[in-house]
Amino acid sequence: MRQARTFLAPAAALLICALPLLIQDQYVYHVMIMAGIYAILTMGLNLLLGCAGMFSLGHAAFYGLGAYFSALVTLRLGWPFLPALLASGLFTGLIGGVIAFPALRLKGIFLAIGTMGFNEIFRLTAINAESLTGGPAGLTGIPRPELFGYPIERSVDFYLMIIVLCALVYFMFNRILGSSPGRALIAIRDDETAAQSVGVNITRFKVAAFVFSSFSAGLAGSFFAHYMAYISPDNFGLAESFSILAMVALGGMGNLPGSVAGAALLVAGPEAFRFMQEYRLLIYGSSLILVVLLLPEGIFGWMRPKTPAAKAGLQRTAGTGGG
Amino acid sequence: MRFLFQAAQAIRLPMPVLLAGIIFLGLMLKFPLPQALAADKEPIYFGVAGPFSGDNAEYGAMWKRGFDIALEEINSQGGLEGRPVEVVYEDTQSDPRQAASVAQKFSRDDRLLAVLGDFSTSATWSASPIYQRAGMVQLAFNPSHPDLTKPGDCVFQLAPDQTVQAEALAGAVIDILGAKRLAVLHLNTDFGKAVRDNIVKAAQSRGVEIVTTEAYLPTDKDFRAILAKVKALAPDAVALGSYYTDTALIMKQARDLDFKTQFVASSSVHSPALFTLGGDAVNGLITNSVFNFASPSPLLQEFTAKYSARYKENEPDTFATQAYDALRLLINAAAQSLKNGDLNRKSVRDELAATKDFPAVSQATITFNAKRQLAEPHLFPIIARDGHFLPYVKP
Numbered sequence: 210m211r212q213a214r215t216f217l218a219p220a221a222a223l224l225i226c227a228l229p230l231l232i233q234d235q236y237v238y239h240v241m242i243m244a245g246i247y248a249i250l251t252m253g254l255n256l257l258l259g260c261a262g263m264f265s266l267g268h269a270a271f272y273g274l275g276a277y278f279s280a281l282v283t284l285r286l287g288w289p290f291l292p293a294l295l296a297s298g299l300f301t302g303l304i305g306g307v308i309a310f311p312a313l314r315l316k317g318i319f320l321a322i323g324t325m326g327f328n329e330i331f332r333l334t335a336i337n338a339e340s341l342t343g344g345p346a347g348l349t350g351i352p353r354p355e356l357f358g359y360p361i362e363r364s365v366d367f368y369l370m371i372i373v374l375c376a377l378v379y380f381m382f383n384r385i386l387g388s389s390p391g392r393a394l395i396a397i398r399d400d401e402t403a404a405q406s407v408g409v410n411i412t413r414f415k416v417a418a419f420v421f422s423s424f425s426a427g428l429a430g431s432f433f434a435h436y437m438a439y440i441s442p443d444n445f446g447l448a449e450s451f452s453i454l455a456m457v458a459l460g461g462m463g464n465l466p467g468s469v470a471g472a473a474l475l476v477a478g479p480e481a482f483r484f485m486q487e488y489r490l491l492i493y494g495s496s497l498i499l500v501v502l503l504l505p506e507g508i509f510g511w512m513r514p515k516t517p518a519a520k521a522g523l524q525r526t527a528g529t530g531g532g
Numbered sequence: 533m534r535f536l537f538q539a540a541q542a543i544r545l546p547m548p549v550l551l552a553g554i555i556f557l558g559l560m561l562k563f564p565l566p567q568a569l570a571a572d573k574e575p576i577y578f579g580v581a582g583p584f585s586g587d588n589a590e591y592g593a594m595w596k597r598g599f600d601i602a603l604e605e606i607n608s609q610g611g612l613e614g615r616p617v618e619v620v621y622e623d624t625q626s627d628p629r630q631a632a633s634v635a636q637k638f639s640r641d642d643r644l645l646a647v648l649g650d651f652s653t654s655a656t657w658s659a660s661p662i663y664q665r666a667g668m669v670q671l672a673f674n675p676s677h678p679d680l681t682k683p684g685d686c687v688f689q690l691a692p693d694q695t696v697q698a699e700a701l702a703g704a705v706i707d708i709l710g711a712k713r714l715a716v717l718h719l720n721t722d723f724g725k726a727v728r729d730n731i732v733k734a735a736q737s738r739g740v741e742i743v744t745t746e747a748y749l750p751t752d753k754d755f756r757a758i759l760a761k762v763k764a765l766a767p768d769a770v771a772l773g774s775y776y777t778d779t780a781l782i783m784k785q786a787r788d789l790d791f792k793t794q795f796v797a798s799s800s801v802h803s804p805a806l807f808t809l810g811g812d813a814v815n816g817l818i819t820n821s822v823f824n825f826a827s828p829s830p831l832l833q834e835f836t837a838k839y840s841a842r843y844k845e846n847e848p849d850t851f852a853t854q855a856y857d858a859l860r861l862l863i864n865a866a867a868q869s870l871k872n873g874d875l876n877r878k879s880v881r882d883e884l885a886a887t888k889d890f891p892a893v894s895q896a897t898i899t900f901n902a903k904r905q906l907a908e909p910h911l912f913p914i915i916a917r918d919g920h921f922l923p924y925v926k927p
Contacts, residue, residue, distance in 0.1 A: 234640060235640050236633075236636040281746075336721075345721045347654055350683075420826075441654035441658070441722075443652075443655075444628055483622065487589075489623075
């Protein structure tokens with residue numbers, strides 16, 4: 210097992226980077242770019258839900274905030290892409306932090322409902338603040354990115370860009386999880402009172418988790434806006450939040466590589482079953498149920514070294530996810 | 533239950549492999565190479581991106597009816613110079629994200645000459661840049677946003693746009709009904725808002741007072757609160773920026789509240805389904821039709837006859853009619869290209885843009901202007917009465 214694991218990650222990374230040599234198909238690239246965007250979103254929600262045990266159903270709102278912010282600063286203020294990308298992340302992170310304070314008074318399913326409310330507030334604002342957001346028809350003509358004077362236009366370029374972005378976000382979350390703040394978050398998830406009794410500042414860590422999670426969602430949103438060149442409130446509804454949640458569940462709560470794989474599978478899955486026309490969503494739903502039933506620790510659950518403590522923690526979270 | 537868990541444990545290790553296998557199989561099946569038929573008999577393909585499942589699936593089903601009749605007509609005559617015409621359907625649920633995926637899929641499919649759809653403006657615009665880059669016609673025949681064709685010279689619009697529809701509706705309210713006070717109820721979508729804005733503008737320019745405008749969400753089912761509020765303001769008429777599903781509900785609930793007023797609605801309610809959903813409650817609703825009932829052209833009569841025979845319904849609706857016209861427009865553009873000896877995406881675009889006085893059903897004739905919208909859109913007032921739409925004549 211151990212040997213397989215050390216070998217698997219570099220192999221997967223190599224394959225992902227070498228794909229442009231093998232594939233010329235823009236549709237395949239589009240699916241993979243979308244998978245990359247959702248991988249970032251899923252990793253962010255994973256930090257909240259899988260690691261800190263905070264059930265958020267408002268992730269699509271942060272995604273949308275990033276997208277609208279980035280679109281507006283490039284369209285209205287003429288910012289170049291890179292500063293807009295970074296600023297979207299920071300802005301969304303800031304809003305995430307502001308939202309976190311009141312939201313943290315809520316626990317469990319109440320937090321889920323509160324964040325769901327935030328998602329709806331965001332969508333309705335986007336629909337109604339017409340002068341700013343373009344209303345229900347959205348914003349058109351968002352400029353394509355330009356990096357150091359080199360215009361990004363081809364699908365391959367976007368693909369390479371999202372790989373770099375994904376890798377950076379993965380690295381960031383990996384660092385967080387592998388260090389003492391990450392362990393503090395897991396301690397909070399498993400037992401708040403116990404964590405507090407050993408000196409973990411619960412509010413601080415929870416707010417920080419919210420900030421980092423929404424920061425990454427903002428980055429994903431900004432990239433999405435510039436990739437699609439068009440955004441509308443329909444892109445950031447509650448259904449999006451639920452799909453991101455399904456990706457986290459599929460990949461396994463608290464499992465970072467699992468999040469990436471879960472996102473990739475759930476983006477590619479419905480596309481792969483397109484030949485079944487209207488029935489494809491039936492397949493999508495039933496395979497999700499099967500995975501949750503047969504693999505409650507997610508598709509990569511088998512890869513983890515199992516200590517009794519980790520097992521107990523995971524089962525508890527899986528139980529929450531099911532409810 | 534116990535057995536299930538044992539089974540799960542037994543296959544825990546190979547499960548990811550199995551899953552990957554299933555997905556891989558799906559991917560393989562998804563890329564079937566186009567069958568190389570006899571070169572001279574190779575079909576002419578068009579793509580259709582629209583809502584065939586999800587909330588708007590019923591409109592997609594109407595499209596299919598229109599397409600089927602058009603396909604049968606052309607293929608029973610032996611197709612275009614011996615080549616049969618076929619359409620390739622992809623379901624987008626009129627969701628912008630899926631519309632973009634389908635656009636990527638369609639634009640790399642070299643068989644497809646042009647694309648029909650999507651249903652909503654946001655789904656259409658989400659796909660437009662992709663079709664534009666592929667130099668492929670995107671004939672969005674339902675959306676009526678005034679700026680629909682702005683994303684580029686490959687986007688075409690077949691429905692009379694909102695400003696035209698609102699003018700006609702305001703005209704009906706004022707000239708025919710003599711209303712002085714108007715209330716507007718509308719869907720809180722780009723479509724509903726466009727109806728509201730244009731109706732308010734058109735009505736105010738004619739000196740009609742707008743007593744209120746009320747928005748509701750596509751998911752709303754209970755309109756009693758809004759209706760009670762509007763009733764208290766006592767308008768002469770209520771204008772709706774709605775589809776037929778919500779219109780039926782609104783008029784039913786207005787009757788429950790004993791709110792008697794004249795309802796007028798955008799042409800999007802013009803469907804026999806309005807009567808199945810609304811029954812008697814929708815009697816007296818005035819709307820605009822894109823096609824002329826009072827003096828139907830031979831083509832419209834023919835289409836109506838075919839439609840009734842095939843689907844056992846009295847009359848076609850806007851969605852089926854526009855779908856029928858849209859496909860015929862593309863077939864015509866392809867036929868013109870073949871005549872010039874060169875059939876490709878660009879030739880179809882150029883021929884479609886050059887469409888002039890093309891006899892059609894949803895309009896008597898279709899001519900595209902420089903903005904690839906209808907050059908001279910015509911609308912006709914109709915009234916709902918006992919399960920039928922009748923041409924409206926001032927009493």
